[in-house]
Amino acid sequence: MEKVLEVKDLSVQFKTYRGIVKALNGISFDVLKGEMLGLAGETGSGKSVTSQAIMRTLPENSKIAGGSVLFEGKDLLKLTEKDIEMVRGRSITAVFQDPHTYLNPVFRIGQQFKDILLNDPAISSIKDKKKREATINEKMTQSFRDVKMPSPERIIRSYPHELSGGMKQRVLIAMAFSLKPSLIIADEPTTALDVTIQAQVLRLMRELQKKYHTSVVLITHDLGVIAENCDRIAIMYAGRIVEFGDVKTVYAKPLHPYTQGLMRALPRADKDAQIESIGGTVPDLVNPPKGCTFHERCRNVMDVCKTSPPSPLFHEGRIVECHLYNEPLGGS
Amino acid sequence: MKIYEYAIRRIFLLIFVIFGVTIITFIFTRVLLNPLAAYITDKTPPDAVIAIIQAHGFDRPIYEQYFIYLKDLVTLDWGWSNVGHMALTDAIRTFFPATVELTILAIIITVLIGVPLGIISALKNNKWQDHASRIFSLVGISIPVFWLGLSLQYAFTYWTRSIGLPFLPSTGRVDPLLLIQNPVQGWTGMLMLDSFLQGNFVITLDVFKHLILPAITLAFLNVGILTRLTRSSMLEVIRQDYITMAKAYGLPRRVIIYKYALKNAMIPVITSVGLIFGGMLGGAIITESIFSYPGMGWLSYRAIVFNDSNTILAYVVVVAIIFVSVNLLVDIIYAWLDPRIKY
Ligand SMILES: Nc1ncnc2c1ncn2[C@@H]1O[C@H](COP(=O)(O)OP(=O)(O)OP(=O)(O)O)[C@@H](O)[C@H]1O
Ligand SMILES: [Mg+2]
Secondary structure, eight states, rough: EEEEEEEEEEEEEEEEEEEEEEEEEEEEEEEETTTTEEEEEESSSHHHHHHHHHHHHOOOEEEEEEEEEEETTTEEGGSSSSHHHHHBBTTTEEESSSSHHHHHHHHHHHHHHHHTTTSSSHTTOOHHHHHHHHHHHHHHHHHHHHHOOSSSHHHHHOOOOSSSSHHHHHHHHHHHTTTTSSSSEEEEETTSSSHHHHHHHHHHHHHHHHTOOEEEEEEEOOOOHHHHHEEEEEETTTTEEEEEEHHHHHHHHHOOOHHHHHHSSSSSSSSSOOOOOOOOOOOSSOOOOOOSGGGGGGGOOHHHHHHHHOOEEEEEEEOOHHHHHHHHOHHH | OHHHHHHHHHHHHHHHHHHHHHHHHIIIIIIOOOOOTOOOTTTSSSHHHHHHHHTTTTTTTTHHHHHHHHHHTTOOOOOEETTTEEEEHHHHOOOOOHHHHHHHHHHHHHHHHHHHHHHHHHHTTHHHHHHHHHHHHHHHHHHHHHHHHHHHHHHIIIIIHHHHHHOOOOOOSOOOHHHHOOOOOOSOOHHHHHHHHOOHHHHHHHHHHHHHHHHHHHHHHHHHHHHHHHHHHHHHHHHHHHHHHHTTTOOOHHHIIIIIIIIHHHHHHHHHHHHHHHHHOOHHHHHHHHHOOOSSSHHHHHHHTTTTTHHHHHHHEEEHHHHHHHHHHHHHHHHHOOOOOOO
């Protein structure tokens, strides 16, 4: 299958008063055309930083320490500010976590939507003002219909605070899909929403993604959500991708002890097995532990884990980063 | 609720505030000071004094006197201003427009320098532009107004004149001789505006020259304050999620900064511009005194020096009215800028 995005060996650091935060330490993954890729991991594992690095919206105290982000044959990290502006919105765009804070409070929805649509050269090049407005209106109405919004005309005239959370998230999704980008990064798009609305919104994204053949990176804490919606999954831990493969393969038999821990932490209907959480806490990314960053919390820790970091290897149909699969079990 | 309904309700509330102020000023005039002082001078004949006492009800019970006092206020029978050498309402009509003129120029300077400087400062956060503007603001905030006023007079009047350069007038509002040669009719009382409207540009220019130094002096402190405020407001807004989102959706930087961020950032800025404006309108006592500029500040300064309590109390009422009106105006603009505000 055709690759839309290829992240290679990406490292990102933040300068803070405590020292350098090594937020991403050489992650590699790809996104295929039309697929939905799930990106999971505990808080602080670097999911949002990954998305910000791809979109080039990292804050000022950050530094790309290495790697590349290939998109349509170009390295996004090497583009000028002007060129990346052309990519954003048109080719890659984002849906964010909290729809309450991601819409500008002092402009009407229609105004904000219009500014996004004007990114499209096909629209902004229409000279006749009346015709342009009409095209924009038609596009907005169409997009709102796509996300099953009742009375688009009313939404267009509304201010964000006049809409409910679910409606706002639909607006954001409508905006994201409006320019038919090839990649959408959705960073916990439903976390801030009501449980009942969460499922609706995800289904909606899934539908639109199928309809427009868009690739989606879905960032979430919720492995259940990934199981239901995604084709492949990447598990992040402390700025590394520790396991990456087909959802079916990984869920059937998680290999990395961290993935196994996450799976055990899932509530299950079919067993009375207790929900277990992974002991310990996320490591400090200013002074990460030597060797494998997970070894302090790992059930299967071996001596080698404390000294040398594992490298990614292909094992049982997926990529996994763990010494367990490097050598015979129990060996050292 | 519509915005004009909100305005009407606010005006209603405003009346109550002014009511409160008049109670205080009433206690001053009738209880603590000599109420007659407002209506008689050395030259008032004794038999006229009786008539004045009766006319203004000074022989009535105190609660009745309050209503008579209010009636006098409303009917603009405010008594005499010793330092103004005219009826108080005439004095205010003469001196207030001068202050308005000065204030408008000063607020224009404040906003035109303060807001752009604050924006640049925020966009170039911690770069040299930011440091330069920080130093400039700090200097502006720290310099005592009287020192700045005197220094400007020294530099642009005495020094430039001593080396034969064109110089700016250091005191007054207009060259009186010039005004006699080119008389201006008092339409609004704002000399610059009136002369301009009447095509009397000689006076317009002369008034403008007189205004430059006091306006700069008055603006300087506020430029510093406004720069800092705009900067922090802008920095705050730039960090907001909706700016990230605008970026992620590919809006050009120009639109993000000057449309999406600016409108949000201007909300607190406008509030403080309103307050600065109100403060200046009340009369910049120090500035107007240094430049002998005949405005409300100068009048009240003289009233204080010459113990003219009637003028001082009238001044208090005027300032109260100005402040509540400006506040009202700011709130209305605020509600118009920020649709989240419920009125
Ligand atoms: N602006 C920043 N300055 C300093 N450190 C940062 C900054 N942004 C993120 N980090 C650090 O980078 C690491 C990864 O953060 P990130 O936001 O990507 O986590 P996440 O996986 O998205 O977590 P969550 O599930 O809570 O959203 C964290 O240790 C975080 O503290
Ligand atoms: Mg996150």
